Amino acid sequence: MSVLKICTKSFAASLGRQSERSLKKIYRISSSFRTFSTEGKLEYDLVVIGGGSGGLACAKEAVAQGARVAVLDYVQPSPRSTKWGLGGTCVNVGCIPKKLMHHASLLGEAIEDARSFGWRIPGNAEIDWLAMRDAVQDHIKSVNWVTRVSLRDNKIEYVNGRGHLADANTVVATLHNKKEVLLKTKNVVVAVGARPKYSTAIGAQELGISSDDIFSLEKPPGKTLVVGGGYIGLECAGFLNGFGYPSTVMLRSVPLRGFDQQMASMVVNEMEGRGVNFICKCVPESLSKTLDGRILVKWNTTPGASGGSGQGEDVFDTVLFAVGRKAVTDSLALDKAGVETHRETGKIFTTNEQTNVPNIFAVGDVLHRKPELTPVAVQAGRLLARRMFGNDKTLMDYDNVATTVFTPLEYGFVGLSEEESEKRHGPENLEVYHAFYKPTEFSIPQKDMSNCYIKVICLRKEPRTVLGMHFVGPNAGEVIQGFSAAMKCRITMEQLLDTIGIHPTVAEEFTRLTITKRSGMDPNPQACCS
CATH class of the missing domain: 3.30.390.30 (FAD/NAD-linked reductase, C-terminal dimerisation domain)
Structure with missing residues (x-):
């Protein structure tokens, strides 16, 4: 049995109880298995820029169709220095940790319900933030490892480097040691996803956090202000409130914009009934540190809005910004290949995942006016690879895509x-x-x-x-x-x-x-x- 298989088998047998030290040891061992060569120019049928769900699905399907594929993945740390492993937003700072924390919150609710059904439960149920966070992060690390092994098993070259285009057939990978490697390829798929935006309020980026940070926060969040009424903001406020941390949501306009507004009002009504506070039609103006290390937030009515909550201020332990996301395309030098993007969002214009450049494609959250959902990216990536290398004609259907907002x-x-x-x-x-x-x-x-x-x-x-x-x-x-x-x-x-x-x-x-x-x-x- 190879060393890789032995390590993989050992890891699988110990999931759920692996210490962080052991995990780091396994990652050090795995680094010796890298087959990517940093010498000369390499020839590929496909280079995927981005190691999230959509890019990985496309890469695996392309290999299954006989293509030679490389995947580039690099995580730019958040302003609060949070970083993570292979697998993209969903695995590391999105769907998976969100659902696990949502479930943890529901478990606390279920414990209280159980008393009514006759269960004898002594004392009051309380969340141990660090224990819960560590359990979530251990699971994420296990998925990172399995994802890495899956690339190797599928004979996909993995390059842990930041990618950008030199031209339509050349991807430049900048490695951690700053060395640049040229990858010559017939086709390129851009699947770099999106990252959270911050408010323009004074001190927002210095003192606030985003969904990139909340799932690995080093201490309990305490009293939290969530700025933004999209699904990410409401979900985070929901599970934090369920853990017992007082939560307030600040809305610039309407909750769940783009969703059915009658249903959105039901969600908000439920959250208010559970104790979540809502500050409506307001935007933060400034964040500043108090003498005891907390955060003073001052806000004002949204410009041009009527019926807002007016001026106000309050002190919070954590301020989480969920005011939208921006495609991570600025660093890709797409203009060198002539790829057209939306000026404000950075998202890529495509027709059936093909850009205006015939051999450059895109999947996932970087697409202009397409659902930002993991299963959508996965399906689009697979179908694209089949069309590119398998003579399949099936197109991605973006209509009637089901989704769920995991509020309480x-x-x-x-x-x-x-x-x-x-x-x-x-x-x-x-x-x-x-x-x-x-x-x-x-x-x-x-x-x-x-x-x-x-x-x-x-x-x-x-x-x-x-x-x-x-x-x-x-x-x-x-x-x-x-x-x-x-x-x-x-x-x-x-x-x-x-x-x-x-x-x-x-x-x-x-x-x-x-x-x-x-x-x-x-x-x-x-x-x-x-």
Whole structure:
């Protein structure tokens, strides 16, 4: 058995209890396995710039189709010096740690619910931030290692260096020792993703953190201000509040911009009911250190806005900025190859993942006006590689992509929002079915059910094709996933209502919808099986 296989087997056997020191030892050992040569010019069929989910999926599929592939990956530390390993945003500072911390928060809630069901639980449940953080980070490190081994097993050259274009067929890799290596390639895929932006407030970058930092924070965040009302901001505020850290969200405009606004209001109502404070239509003006080492934040009403919260100030232990993300394309020298990008966002214009330069492509969060979702990047990367090297013709379908906002009460949806449906088809051509519902498991602990709500938007004209399905409630991600397959098959309202639900579940509520907004009838539940 090779040394690599022995190390991999040993690591797999000890996942979950591996100390940081042992992990670092394994990474030192693994560095001796590098096969990338830094001498001369190398010839590749494909060079992928970016080692996130989309780039890796594209690289692996390209190799499966017989291509010779290299992947470049380099993580620029955050302003707070946070850095991480191979795997991109999702693995290291996105979906995975977010979901784990969201789950940790729900576990605390479940402990309290358990008392109502007869479980004898002494004392009060409290989160140990450092223990929880270490468990999350250990899991991330294990995924980093498995990802690295997967590249080697797939015979993909891995270059731990920052990449930029010299021309359409030459990628320059700048290694840690500042040495530059030229990689000659027939094709290039840009998959560098995006990074958080900071507010323009005085002291924001010096004193604030972003989602790049929160999952590995060296101390408990304490009282936290989250600036930004997108899904990242609301998710972070949600699990921090669930851990017992007082959380405030500062909104510049509306919550969950681009999402269905009725559903967004349900999410906010639920969070407020759980103790999250919202400062509306305001922006921070300055951050400064107090004598005791905390952060004084001053804010003002958003310019041009009416009905804002006005001027104010408060002291926080942590200020987390979630005010959007910017594509990491500035350092790629895309202009040297003639690649066109959006002037403000840095995102790349593409048609079927192909840029205006025939042999340069892009996938993932760097694409202009495409969903910034990991599964989207993975699927687009795979299909692109099959078209490039496997004579496949299948194109990526960016419509009807399901997603979930992992707030304390989750919001999952697939298809169009009510606003977008009205814009495309006109309100007179739509029928909107809706209902509040009662999750059975909420009954005994007497949990608030007022924001458990579903909505289905369809065309009024036969065959009443469903345009959008929206769900706020427990396990929304699991619920909406199956319905997304039905949406791909262009499910009609009749087919949905002809489906027999599994009782008692929250997902079955979609099959029991009878009340439309047009009717004006009360959408609140009347009985268990009505």
